[in-house]
Amino acid sequence: MGANPADTIDAATLFAANEAERYNLHTRHLNEQMVRVLKTIGYDVGFTKGQGQYLYDRNGEKYLDLLSGFGVFALGRNHPDIREALKSVLDSDLPNLVQMDVSTLAGILAKKLLENVPSMEKVFFANSGAEAVEAAIKFARAATGKQTIVFCDHAFHGLTHGALSLNGDAIFRTGFEPLLGGCIKVPFDDLAALEQALATKQVGAFIVEPVQGKGVNVPSDGYLKAAADLCRKHGALFIADEIQTGLGRTGKFLAIEHWGVEPDMVLLAKSLSGGHVPVGAVLTRKWIFDKLFDRMDRAVVHGSTFAKNDLAMAAGIATLDVMKRENVVENAARMGDRILSDIRALIPKWEMLKEVRGKGLMIGIEFGPPKSLSLRPGWHMMEAANKGLFCQLITIPLFKEHHILSQVAGHGMQVVKFLPPLIVNEDDCKWIAKSLDQVIGESHSAGAFFSLGKTLAGHALKARSSAA
Numbered sequence: 130m131g132a133n134p135a136d137t138i139d140a141a142t143l144f145a146a147n148e149a150e151r152y153n154l155h156t157r158h159l160n161e162q163m164v165r166v167l168k169t170i171g172y173d174v175g176f177t178k179g180q181g182q183y184l185y186d187r188n189g190e191k192y193l194d195l196l197s198g199f200g201v202f203a204l205g206r207n208h209p210d211i212r213e214a215l216k217s218v219l220d221s222d223l224p225n226l227v228q229m230d231v232s233t234l235a236g237i238l239a240k241k242l243l244e245n246v247p248s249m250e251k252v253f254f255a256n257s258g259a260e261a262v263e264a265a266i267k268f269a270r271a272a273t274g275k276q277t278i279v280f281c282d283h284a285f286h287g288l289t290h291g292a293l294s295l296n297g298d299a300i301f302r303t304g305f306e307p308l309l310g311g312c313i314k315v316p317f318d319d320l321a322a323l324e325q326a327l328a329t330k331q332v333g334a335f336i337v338e339p340v341q342g343k344g345v346n347v348p349s350d351g352y353l354k355a356a357a358d359l360c361r362k363h364g365a366l367f368i369a370d371e372i373q374t375g376l377g378r379t380g381k382f383l384a385i386e387h388w389g390v391e392p393d394m395v396l397l398a399k400s401l402s403g404g405h406v407p408v409g410a411v412l413t414r415k416w417i418f419d420k421l422f423d424r425m426d427r428a429v430v431h432g433s434t435f436a437k438n439d440l441a442m443a444a445g446i447a448t449l450d451v452m453k454r455e456n457v458v459e460n461a462a463r464m465g466d467r468i469l470s471d472i473r474a475l476i477p478k479w480e481m482l483k484e485v486r487g488k489g490l491m492i493g494i495e496f497g498p499p500k501s502l503s504l505r506p507g508w509h510m511m512e513a514a515n516k517g518l519f520c521q522l523i524t525i526p527l528f529k530e531h532h533i534l535s536q537v538a539g540h541g542m543q544v545v546k547f548l549p550p551l552i553v554n555e556d557d558c559k560w561i562a563k564s565l566d567q568v569i570g571e572s573h574s575a576g577a578f579f580s581l582g583k584t585l586a587g588h589a590l591k592a593r594s595s596a597a
Contacts, residue, residue, distance in 0.1 A: 148177060148187065170525055179206030182550040182557060184534065192532040193560055195547045200342075200373045203400030204451055205550040211403035214447035218439045225439040234442035241449045242412060245382050248391040251418035254436040255409035258372035258398035259287025264411050265336065265394055266291050266309075267431055269366050272420040275333035276310070279326045279365070281317040283343045283539070286336060286370055295336055298343060300540045317341060318348045320355050327363035334366040334393075339384035342373045343539035345493025345546055347486050353388045366393040366417070372409070373491070376400045377452060377551050380462030380489030387488060393417060400551075403448040408441040452551075461551040464558060465489035468547070471562035479569045481508075481519075483543075492547040493538050494565075496520065503575050516541040522572040523565075531564035 147154065152164050152173060167173045176192075178185040182205045184192040197203065204211065224230070239252035253268075255261045270276055280286065284297040294309035296302055297317075313332075315322040326332060335356060340347050360367040369392040374384035376397065381387055383395060394417065398409035422428060435441075452458060465488065472485045472494060481504070483497035496519055498508050511518040520537045523545050527533040538546035549557070 144177075148175060151175065170521065171529055181205035181208075182553050190532060192528075192534050193549070193553075193557055195533055195535045195549045195561070197548055197550045198399075198404065200378065200399040200548055201402060202404045203376060203378065203551045204403060204448065204457065205552050206404055208403065208451060210451050211405060211444060211447045214403075214443045215405060215440055218443045223439050226435070226437070228434075232437040232439070232442060234439050234446065235437040238442045238445045238449075241446060242397070242410060245449070246395055246412055248414075249395060249412035250415040251413050253411040253413070253418070253431075254441075255398075255411065255433055256436055256441075257287075257407050257409045258396065259289045259292045259409075260433060260436075261372065261396045261398055261409035261411050262286045262292040262295065262336070262370065263289055264431060265334070265368050265396055266295075268394065268411065268413060268417055268421055269334035269368065272417040273333040273364065273366060275331055275365070277313060277326075277329070277332045278311060279313045279315055279323065279332055279335045281337055281341070282314055283317060283341055283346060284336075284338060284370075285341075285343050286338075286372075298540060317346055318352050320352060320359065323356055324359050324363075327359055327365055330363060332363065332365040334368050335360050336368040336370055338370045338372075338374060339387070340374050340379060340488055340491055342491075342546075344542055344544050345487050345491060345538055347488060348388075350388065353385065353390045357390050357392065360393075368392060368394040368396065370396045372396050372398045373548075374488075376448070377458035377461050378489055378491050378548075379487075380458065380465055382458055384488060384491075401445045401448055402441070403444040403451075406438075406441040406444040408445050409436075410445075455552070457551045460553075461489045464549075464551075464553050464555075465492070467555070467558045468492060468561055471558065472565060475566055475569060478566075479573055480504075481573060482569055487547075490547070490549050490551055490553070494523075494545045494547070496523070496543045496545075499573075504573065507575055517543055519543055519572075520545050523568055526568045526571060527564060531560075531568065533561065533564055 156164050175187040176184045177187050182194055184194050235254060242252055243249055253264055255264055266278060269278065278295060280295040280297060282297040284295060286292045286295040288301060291309050293302060293305060294312045297314055302308065313326050315326055323335065337356065339353060357367040369385045371383050371385065376382065379387065385392060393414055395412040401410060402408050421431060469485060469487060469492060476482050476485065480501065481496045481499050484495040486493050499505055508519065517537060520543055524535050524537060527535055536546050538544035
């Protein structure tokens with residue numbers, strides 16, 4: 130028997146009634162440190178609406194989102210076709226998660242994914258990117274009989290225990306050791322170091338992001354192809370972590386396609402969700418799959434309770450259909466080239482703008498020490514205070530003055546990262562180029578360093594007083 134409509138939860142009404150209390154609620158019941166961060170850098174504007182590539186704050190101000198939820202919103206927020214697909218599931222009384230049955234929608238999504246990656250033959254679904262990485266570790270060990278997994282410095286493969294063991298950033302690992310044994314770190318884009326690790330013949334797999342998310346590090350042209358060849362020479366699997374780079378982010382369906390490499394496994398997540406229902410996937414070769422699920426009594430040797438739920442599968446199916454119908458991958462390639470070109474044109478103009486790199490709509494903007502004597506003291510003062518702090522001279526004014534949401538590409542890095550929805554347009558590109566030019570120009574003044582310190586101190590005092 131259904132509830133009285135007057136008694137049902139209306140999420141929009143609930144949100145509106147409690148929006149002003151969001152920071153207090155999080156301080157009391159969730160992550161207080163995240164609230165302090167937002168208030169310290171002045172990002173506590175209170176977003177109340179998301180549509181496409183834009184966000185709107187409580188005052189109705191419009192922002193261009195260059196984070197896209199760390200890559201989740203490839204199609205932007207609240208795409209109507211994704212929403213309708215999810216509504217159709219909720220309205221259909223489907224036999225969801227029977228468990229002693231197989232999912233029809235999972236079969237359809239698996240087929241569509243494999244049509245886009247024809248070198249793969251089987252799909253395993255998970256709930257997230259980290260869970261896909263955990264599955265890949267188990268698959269690799271089961272398929273090869275070898276325990277060692279090689280990963281790269283600065284890699285990010287997730288924060289669950291196994292995935293964290295393959296994380297190349299010490300700030301995430303510290304305090305959680307000992308991690309999973311048998312994991313070896315090598316420098317990214319270093320074939321000699323990789324071959325040295327593989328030569329032990331104990332390596333089950335090498336896992337790599339084709340373009341690293343932390344720092345937006347792009348490999349040299351021959352690296353990934355040669356790495357895959359080395360893996361096959363030494364009996365190791367080549368795993369492409371496309372959790373952030375896949376599904377069109379770099380201007381191709383998979384980033385690995387830029388270098389003509391066919392992996393043994395491909396990991397997907399983030400944008401496959403359509404921005405609504407988490408979903409992860411491991412695409413693999415049949416022989417690897419068959420090593421894990423090799424007998425009827427091992428049919429459930431690995432799985433995840435919610436992994437093939439109908440909402441997640443419908444979100445993935447709708448996402449792939451929208452991407453194809455709206456030529457989203459092609460748009461990512463065009464707009465990415467435009468943004469990269471526009472920002473690279475600024476390099477001769479601003480001495481602290483060191484390098485602009487990326488593929489498609491995964492863009493890293495690196496800054497470096499100035500040559501001008503008037504700017505050196507400020508730069509070194511900021512570096513001494515907190516390595517990577519200079520980038521706040523870029524991201525904070527972009528947000529506060531130009532309503533562009535972006536992020537620093539990693540802890541202690543002088544790199545600003547742009548990861549916009551793949552539906553950005555020409556007007557958005559102009560918005561980015563004009564705003565960035567102005568902000569970088571303002572950063573090239575001796576007073577800018579003092580101004581940032583004053584701004585951060587003021588926000589920090591405000592945050593402390595409001596918490597008192």
